[in-house]
Amino acid sequence: MAKxxxxxxxxxxxxxxxxxxxxxxxxxxxxxxTMSKIFGEKFPDRFFEMG
Structure with missing residues (x-):
């Protein structure tokens, strides 16, 4: 199955x-x-929520 x-x-x-x-x-x-939450979970110190 395609991702x-x-x-x-x-x-x-x-x-x-x-x-x-x-x-x-x-x-x-x-x-x-956008699934950027994957990045945020691994690197919370480099994930910035601007909305």
Whole structure:
């Protein structure tokens, strides 16, 4: 089964965050929709909720 684009985005963002400590995520109340919550759960100090 194919992976949803939003799931792939969230996983890729977390992978990049794991390899580069300069990566941060800015979110506008869409963490569940864009799956950026994956990044936020792994790197809460680099995840910023702006919405």
């Amino acid at each position: 949803a684009t939003r799931q792939a985005f969230g996983e890729a963002l977390a992978e990049v965050g794991a390899t580069n400590k300069n990566v941060v995520a800015l979110d506008a109340d869409l963490a569940k929709s």
